[in-house]
Each structure stands twice: as C-alpha cells, then as structure tokens.
Amino acid sequence: MNLKTRLVSSAVCLLALPGFSQDKLSDNKQAVIHSVETHQDKLIELSDKIWAFAETAMLEHNSARVLSDYAESQGFKVERGVAEIPTAFIATYGSGKPIIGIMGEFDALPGLSQKAQTKKEPLEIGSAGHGCGHNLFGPGSLGAAIAIKELLQNGHLKGTIRFYGTPAEEDLAGKVYMARAGLFNDLDVSLDWHPDYENKANMQSSQAVTDYTISFQGKSAHAAFDPWQGRSALDAAEFFTTGINSLREHVKPSVRMHYVYTQAGKVPNVIPEEASVWLWIRDSKRSGVVEISDRMKKIAQGAALMAGVGYTIKLNSGLYEILTNESGANVLHKNMNLVGPITYTKEEIAFANDIMKEYGSEPEGIKGEINPLEAKKPDPPGGSTDVGDISYIVPEISLLATTAPYMSPWHSWVVVACGGMSIGHKGMLFAAKSLGLTMVDLFQDEQLRKDIKAEFIRRKGQEVWQAILPEGPPPVPESN
Numbered sequence: 001m002n003l004k005t006r007l008v009s010s011a012v013c014l015l016a017l018p019g020f021s022q023d024k025l026s027d028n029k030q031a032v033i034h035s036v037e038t039h040q041d042k043l044i045e046l047s048d049k050i051w052a053f054a055e056t057a058m059l060e061h062n063s064a065r066v067l068s069d070y071a072e073s074q075g076f077k078v079e080r081g082v083a084e085i086p087t088a089f090i091a092t093y094g095s096g097k098p099i100i101g102i103m104g105e106f107d108a109l110p111g112l113s114q115k116a117q118t119k120k121e122p123l124e125i126g127s128a129g130h131g132c133g134h135n136l137f138g139p140g141s142l143g144a145a146i147a148i149k150e151l152l153q154n155g156h157l158k159g160t161i162r163f164y165g166t167p168a169e170e171d172l173a174g175k176v177y178m179a180r181a182g183l184f185n186d187l188d189v190s191l192d193w194h195p196d197y198e199n200k201a202n203m204q205s206s207q208a209v210t211d212y213t214i215s216f217q218g219k220s221a222h223a224a225f226d227p228w229q230g231r232s233a234l235d236a237a238e239f240f241t242t243g244i245n246s247l248r249e250h251v252k253p254s255v256r257m258h259y260v261y262t263q264a265g266k267v268p269n270v271i272p273e274e275a276s277v278w279l280w281i282r283d284s285k286r287s288g289v290v291e292i293s294d295r296m297k298k299i300a301q302g303a304a305l306m307a308g309v310g311y312t313i314k315l316n317s318g319l320y321e322i323l324t325n326e327s328g329a330n331v332l333h334k335n336m337n338l339v340g341p342i343t344y345t346k347e348e349i350a351f352a353n354d355i356m357k358e359y360g361s362e363p364e365g366i367k368g369e370i371n372p373l374e375a376k377k378p379d380p381p382g383g384s385t386d387v388g389d390i391s392y393i394v395p396e397i398s399l400l401a402t403t404a405p406y407m408s409p410w411h412s413w414v415v416v417a418c419g420g421m422s423i424g425h426k427g428m429l430f431a432a433k434s435l436g437l438t439m440v441d442l443f444q445d446e447q448l449r450k451d452i453k454a455e456f457i458r459r460k461g462q463e464v465w466q467a468i469l470p471e472g473p474p475p476v477p478e479s480n
C-alpha cells in the first residue's frame, strides 16, 4: 500500500501464544496447512530472490519470472504480459465456477536498498529496496493459491483458482490497467494481503486519489535586459500552488493535497518558459476527489490567466477507495484464529528491538497475536492502493500480517531489513495459511459467497467503476 499510515493499538505482545491445534480443522483445511508447510522453503526462497532483485514499478522482470515460473511448475496455466504490461501475469488452475482470485504484488521502492540487518547499510548504494514488503506479498499469495490448486487437483474442491501477478502498486497503478482490460470481471471473490506490523482482517478502507500534472507554458526572455517580452510559466505555477494552499482552508478534514514542482526553470536569468506541478488529491471517497479536482482545475485556469501563459492538465492515474466487505472479513478473521498467532524466537525479538532502537524509536517488540475484528471507521487511515479499484469490480477480502516490529516506520529501511529475514518470512507463511483456509470456505460454501456478494452490491450502490487512466497503453518505463 503506498504511503501507508498506521493505527495505534494499545496491546503489544512480546511473546505470542503457542500455535493452533490442527484437530479443529477440516480435512481440506489441514491439507492447506500441510501444503504451505511443504512448499515453505520454496516460498521463502522466492521471497528472498524478489527481495534481492528489488525491482520497481513495471520493471519487475526477474521477480515476475520467478513467480510465474514456479506457478507453471506447479501445474498452473500461465498467461504472461497481460494488459500490455510485460510483468503482469495470471496463473490459473481448474475450471468452472466459483472462480476465486488472489493477488500478489512484487514491486520495490526506489532508493531504499538495505541489508537484512539491524544497522542501516544499503545492499547496493542508491538502489531500490522492499520497503513495503511486496517481496513477501507475491510468494505468500502464491503459496495459498498452490494449496487450493492441490485440493482442486485431487477433487476435494470444485472451481477455478486464479493467481494475479500484479506489478506496479507503488507507482503507475498496475492493477487499474489489468482491471481496465477486464481481467477481474468474472471473479466471484478476490483476496489480497499486505505486510504490516499487526495481524488482522482488514476492516478499513483506503483513500481515493487522483494524480495530475499541471503544466504552464510561457515565453522566455532575458530576465534583466528585456523581461517585458517574457511571460513566466513559473509565476503561474506559484500562483497555482498558492491557490491550492488557500483551498486547504475550505475543504473537509479528510482531504489531502500534496505536490512537488517537477519543472521550475533552469537558471535565474532566463524567464522560465515551462513549469510543472505534480499534484495528488486524496479523500475518503472518489466523489470527494472529483469535487476537489473540479476546484483545482479552476485554480489552474486562474493562475494561467494571471501570468498570461498557457496551461495543460494531464491526468496520470486515479485510484478508488477500498470497498470493505464485513462478511468476508469475518470469515477471514475466523480462519486467522484457526492458524493461530505467530510466535517469535528470542533472537527475532532482539532483532526487532535493536532495529527500532537503531532507527531512533522506542522498541516495542513484535506483535504476533491476532487482533480482534475492528469496527469500520468513517474515514480511512492515510494512504491509497490500487486494490481499491478491484474492490469495486469484485468483493475483496484483505488481510494484514505482521512482517516487521510493532510501530515500524513503513516505506523505510527497517521494513526492508525485516522483509529479508525470518520475521518477514513468518508473516508471509501466516498469510498464506490464513488466506488458503479462507479460500476453502469460499469454494465450499455457496451461501457465504452469496452473502459476500449481497454486501458488495449494497456497499457499491449506484457507483459505476471506471478506470481513472489516460487513453493509451500503460506507461511501461524503458529501464530504471
């Protein structure tokens, strides 16, 4: 999830309770646990490889290859390069209904390279790192999909399992391109998980966001000799951001607007001909973002008029907020409890505390227990994800699993370090098991699927999902 923010919980557990007892589990659920444990060395190996590749949005060639090759070796039919994204793929097993999807991300964040140790030290200076734990996300989801595939193969479940290799979550909105291509349309239910510092069935939404570039076009001239001939695009950009900052006073507290200047002239003695602002607008719901976007467009027009320059507004992408599903979260929560809390060794707890001290935060251990199911809050925590768009197409069930010390700073070297060692691996295996057990219920229980779908339809209301993207193919970068 990009720019994640966290909810503070008072209960912190340093030493989690012992794990689950398998006698409460049905045969199919026991088979899922057994499958994840059988494949766990391979899942850890995949995660560590993706962690070391640390490839950024739409450039995850090696990461997508190892995941899709493993799916293929397990008997899945793999389609690579879907939705015109070379690193997007779908791995399918089985036939007919129900069709259950599970998503796996694998993109890294620029500049966050870090070794799997408690001292800050890059693996490779200036390179990317898995500061959001997506190296765990992909293999964890694939582990759950493989467990279900084995049950379909031996006839204990009926239907289709589909693993979605979803690139470019941190930037470029990979899932939205896949959704625009209609790749999620026939699913009954979709699942995902995300690394976190708590274990819980996610009941909270995320922020809707729209990403724009506002550019101004002026006329250059000598800034001292004949400035009257020039028109400054930078003046317009400054008027624009002044307008945006005044707008803050007159929007709801749930709105967030943040920008950077991407062009602002090159040298003071040339009146800048080109200036650009990169702006994100967020709110709790898509409708709120649309309202603020309309006001932003008038501010851009006014700024251009004041400076006597031209302007263009380019839509880069936009994301919907997550449509939560309580019926789905409930069944996930029950299954998480069947798996039981994650337990940590003394060394892992020491690692967690040392790394937080090194970062400059109070060490609070690792939280291995499973949080109680929360009530849905009126406004989500800050941050947006392209899972939101999928949740408007198909009912979505989301898990959060502990892969880092409690209260870890997300998108930081701390998360990179923990994602490359056993703390991260344990969270990944917990996620694989919990999602696998949940999928057993989804395949077996038609009434559960109906309840989840009915809630989805009710929550979605009149909103018609539409990809918020510019025309044309995905913006696949040439290289890092």
Ligand SMILES: [Zn+2]
Binding pocket: 001, 002, 132, 133, 134, 169, 194
């Ligand atoms: Zn993330």
